[in-house]
Amino acid sequence: MNTSSNLIATEQRLGANNYKPLDVVLTRGEGVHVWDTDGKRYLDCLSAYSAVNQGHCHPKILAAMVEQAGRLTLTSRAFRNDQLAYLYEELAALTGSHKILPMNSGAEAVETAIKAVRKWGYEVKGVPEGQAEIIVCANNFHGRTLSIISFSTDPDARTGFGPYTPGFRVIPFGDAEAFAAAINANTVAALIEPIQGEAGVIIPPAGYFTRVRELCTANNVTLILDEIQTGLGRTGKLLAEEHEGIEADVTLIGKALSGGFYPVSAVLSNSEVLGVLKPGQHGSTFGGNPLACAVARAALKVLTEEGMIENAETMGDYFLDGLRSIRSNIVKDVRGRGLMLAVELEPEAGGARQYCYALKDRGLLAKDTHDHTIRFAPPLVITREQVDWAISQIERTIT
Ligand SMILES: Cc1ncc(COP(=O)(O)O)c(C=O)c1O
Numbered sequence: 364m365n366t367s368s369n370l371i372a373t374e375q376r377l378g379a380n381n382y383k384p385l386d387v388v389l390t391r392g393e394g395v396h397v398w399d400t401d402g403k404r405y406l407d408c409l410s411a412y413s414a415v416n417q418g419h420c421h422p423k424i425l426a427a428m429v430e431q432a433g434r435l436t437l438t439s440r441a442f443r444n445d446q447l448a449y450l451y452e453e454l455a456a457l458t459g460s461h462k463i464l465p466m467n468s469g470a471e472a473v474e475t476a477i478k479a480v481r482k483w484g485y486e487v488k489g490v491p492e493g494q495a496e497i498i499v500c501a502n503n504f505h506g507r508t509l510s511i512i513s514f515s516t517d518p519d520a521r522t523g524f525g526p527y528t529p530g531f532r533v534i535p536f537g538d539a540e541a542f543a544a545a546i547n548a549n550t551v552a553a554l555i556e557p558i559q560g561e562a563g564v565i566i567p568p569a570g571y572f573t574r575v576r577e578l579c580t581a582n583n584v585t586l587i588l589d590e591i592q593t594g595l596g597r598t599g600k601l602l603a604e605e606h607e608g609i610e611a612d613v614t615l616i617g618k619a620l621s622g623g624f625y626p627v628s629a630v631l632s633n634s635e636v637l638g639v640l641k642p643g644q645h646g647s648t649f650g651g652n653p654l655a656c657a658v659a660r661a662a663l664k665v666l667t668e669e670g671m672i673e674n675a676e677t678m679g680d681y682f683l684d685g686l687r688s689i690r691s692n693i694v695k696d697v698r699g700r701g702l703m704l705a706v707e708l709e710p711e712a713g714g715a716r717q718y719c720y721a722l723k724d725r726g727l728l729a730k731d732t733h734d735h736t737i738r739f740a741p742p743l744v745i746t747r748e749q750v751d752w753a754i755s756q757i758e759r760t761i762t
């Protein structure tokens with residue numbers, strides 16, 4: 364057996380079977396490319412679910428990480444460190460947020476927001492204790508913790524893990540009237556993805572978020588946008604909310620906040636919501652650690668200074684045009700915003716996974732989602748020539 368077969372066999376023997384990866388064993392990455400253990404190069408069109416927006420192993424983020432790792436990695440929040448204040452300052456300047464709470468994974472940021480808006484609901488809005496409701500959308504994906512999967516509508520994510528956390532009201536995504544109807548006196552917040560990524564890059568109708576924003580303001584409901592996947596340049600704007608010219612009350616970011624080097628997430632909000640959390644009420648040993656802060660600072664710096672957000676917009680439009688120009692009778696829909704793109708195949712095509720394997724053989728890594736959809740989300744540093752190459756591989760695979 365060669366190295367990769369050995370490694371795959373060991374994973375299967377010893378690892379929990381909670382993922383079904385494509386059988387490609389990667390060992391190195393640089394920019395938009397990754398290499399497998401046999402030395403074959405691939406164009407990465409997943410970017411670790413949009414965590415590697417800045418490209419693999421970005422040298423400036425790497426340098427910041429190495430420098431900080433040699434100096435101080437973890438203090439816990441029992442003491443202060445000399446990186447956190449800078450991260451706060453830089454994030455606040457970039458996003459206009461007044462309060463920031465750093466965590467590690469995306470799911471932790473979501474959990475943090477849920478805790479904060481519930482407390483805000485009781486202490487500020489005056490909702491009776493234990494009655495807070497949060498509006499969420501069908502086909503959402505916000506992570507894997509128990510409270511989060513309690514309001515998932517995906518049977519794989521939810522079934523068998525009860526008893527579930529109450530306090531969530533599920534409505535259809537993109538339906539402003541359903542949203543209006545779901546609000547009641549106990550509604551403290553709405554938690555929504557600007558574009559549903561895991562559901563297959565589902566973009567809501569134009570005007571949806573404008574109406575949702577109006578309804579939230581009119582009813583004193585906190586609008587939480589989960590920008591963990593859509594944020595930090597992925598859709599061609601720093602935050603996807605900018606496409607509709609709205610501002611969330613609470614914004615969740617993660618993934619690309621570290622350029623893929625380290626789990627770093629954050630809750631961004633106005634003072635009122637995060638202001639309800641007092642010492643001892645929430646935290647994390649690793650949240651806000653100096654290594655995470657140094658990495659995140661470098662990741663944000665290269666994202667903005669190296670024009671990655673603008674590139675996501677131009678290359679995203681170009682990629683989308685390229686995908687739309689492909690004539691294939693198995694393509695049902697092509698959609699996307701910035702470099703968050705998807706091709707939905709006709710059910711008769713026999714499932715997206717086989718096409719992902721065919722793409723892999725051609726040197727392009729992409730991931731199927733929900734049986735019939737292939738997502739394309741390369742690092743934001745992709746060039747026109749690399750998009751051309753990707754389109755020609757995709758065209759040959761699906762025609
Ligand atoms: C929109 C959204 N929210 C939350 C998460 C969860 O992030 P994590 O896997 O870091 O917990 C994801 C991950 O894919 C996501 O896409």
